[in-house]
Amino acid sequence: MKYVRFERNGVPCWGVVKGEDVLTLSRPPYEALDYDGGRLPLCQCRLLAPCEPSKIVCVGKNYAEHAKEMGAEPPGFPVLFLKGVNTLNRPEGAIHAPDFVEQLDYEGELGIVIRRRAKCVKVKDFSDYVLGYTCLNDVTARDVQRHDGQWTRGKSMDGFCPIGPWATDEVESDALKLVTRLNGKIVQQGDTADFITAVPQLLEFISASMTLEPGDVIATGTPAGVGPMIPGDVVEVEIEGIGILKNQVI
Numbered sequence: 001m002k003y004v005r006f007e008r009n010g011v012p013c014w015g016v017v018k019g020e021d022v023l024t025l026s027r028p029p030y031e032a033l034d035y036d037g038g039r040l041p042l043c044q045c046r047l048l049a050p051c052e053p054s055k056i057v058c059v060g061k062n063y064a065e066h067a068k069e070m071g072a073e074p075p076g077f078p079v080l081f082l083k084g085v086n087t088l089n090r091p092e093g094a095i096h097a098p099d100f101v102e103q104l105d106y107e108g109e110l111g112i113v114i115r116r117r118a119k120c121v122k123v124k125d126f127s128d129y130v131l132g133y134t135c136l137n138d139v140t141a142r143d144v145q146r147h148d149g150q151w152t153r154g155k156s157m158d159g160f161c162p163i164g165p166w167a168t169d170e171v172e173s174d175a176l177k178l179v180t181r182l183n184g185k186i187v188q189q190g191d192t193a194d195f196i197t198a199v200p201q202l203l204e205f206i207s208a209s210m211t212l213e214p215g216d217v218i219a220t221g222t223p224a225g226v227g228p229m230i231p232g233d234v235v236e237v238e239i240e241g242i243g244i245l246k247n248q249v250i
Helices: 064-069 123-129 142-148 199-209
Strands: 002-008 011-018 021-025 035-041 046-048 056-060 079-083 104-106 108-114 130-137 161-168 177-182 185-191 217-219 227-229 234-239 243-249
Touching (some): 002 130, 011 035, 046 161, 108 161, 108 177, 108 199, 108 234, 123 199, 130 217, 130 234, 130 243, 161 217, 199 217
Parallel strands (some): 056 217
Antiparallel strands (some): 002 011, 002 046, 021 035, 104 227, 108 130, 108 217, 177 185, 177 234
């Protein structure tokens, strides 16, 4: 299924995509699907990020080639950081950096939306805790990241985490092709088969240290090819079997 959040009369609502329509839900789909009988054309829905996370847990350098382009050796274990919930952005939402940011980078990634509370999850059970997979852009103020010597400020500015267009359980995480396009030109190409740490092991590693709540997001890392965006640019993150997340820089 493809789970969406969208605005209806200014109120966030949940739904399930069926063909060209959205079947509306009376509550979030984490525990069960509770259809309320509503049906809307998908093209008329203003989509929101397909989750309401309490935290966004990000994995750094999960592709060996990206680690090398950042001047580092591939790590021997998952390197984690957090993005604040203020970074959450929607499909088609504008990406805007403060005026002092001199280099604004895209980072296309596979996102995982958590279904239920997860603590000390075992690899064999990981799928029980996944609502679905989505496209994500880990927008980064690269010059700020370099200046600070750590990642919090450069990664956590307002709107720096577009997610969408939906979360789907119709794919497996082990071999998904990812492409990032800037103004229609391919700038990143990756495959989740090349993850240093695969999704089941990531969920076990992360949940050993922190409890994940329904709606939380794991950003699984970006492939090589990260680079700058400027106002007017359109960035698209497309993942096989999921869809396209599109945003414009203003």
